[in-house]
Amino acid sequence: MEWELLGIILAGLGSLYLWAFKLPYSIPHPQTSSHGRETRFDVLRGFAMIGIVMIHIHSYFQFFHPADTSVIRTTLFFSNLSRFSVPLFILTSAIFLRKKEGYWVSKIKNLLIPYTLASIIGYFIKYNDYTVLEFLQFYILGKVFAPFYFVPLLMQFYIFFYIFEKFLLNHQYTKVLLLVTFLVNLASNLGIFDSILPKDYHSISIFNYIFFFQLGIQIGLSKDEKHRPTENVSFLFGTFFFVFLFFLICFSGVYGIDFKNHHLIYPSFVFLAIWEILPKFNQKLATIVSFIGNNSLFIFLLHPFVIHTMHSFDPYSFGGPFLGYIVTLILNVGIPTGIAVIVQKGKSLYQSRHFVEPR
Structure with a gap:
């Protein structure tokens, strides 16, 4: 609660600063590039995916060296620094969400089927005693691997959007909904719903992230107001960053x-x-992070297999705590990304061989 209260106070002060000095600032808005894809949000998802890996690296180091306080507190810092990751995934998933033809086909093909295959394989690798009932419970709650809870969580939001799409996309209600979802999310964070909801549901409760989902919808509906951040706005963000x-x-x-x-x-x-x-970001680095974001599903589903396998090795065996952290991060991002590259090249090769127009 202390951290939540601090954030609310600082956000209130920042809003007051923008209002008092009449600084022009508009909410981020999507732009369709010449390639038809908004790459800036891929960069955001790339950062979020790297952040998720950093959260799990902390658990990995803690598993082997819980008594090494200086190292564990350092990995904890990077873990806490990365706690924006899941909310950012929820937010970016909602921005371009629309109920159109093939809505469920794309969700099943691109999310549910890969998740199902990863869950089946992961269940047989990670556990010794197999029962159908236990697997179904783990599958529905996303418990085969700890990060897998995100898929049942996201599927709930897809169902929620499908049912209430017209209401959620109505410009007349979006700002009110943003306030309501903020209060609901705050109540969930304070544990007000814990005694009402089943205990097993807490980790995949949509109330934990409903504000970020609505914020994503709001961003998806926003237009460019031709406002550009001034130096004062940049100064404000810089000050908040150091705080x-x-x-x-x-x-x-x-x-x-x-x-x-x-x-x-x-x-x-x-x-x-x-x-x-982002506008000042190194273009080469942005391209790499964007690729990670664009293929985040590969990393999200395959990274748990990598980190699970690495639990057979002490992270210090990779050259000590510092090098061990770097190597672990590179392997958990790099191996799934490499598989994504191979799959993408395979798809391109298959399409070029089977869908070439006859001469």
């Missing part, structure tokens, strides 16, 4: 507190901050 960084160090390094994935203000702040620095 958050200070408290991240305190909470992680001093108190050893492990943050939740669904704090409200911190992920929203990181989203806006990254959005502001």
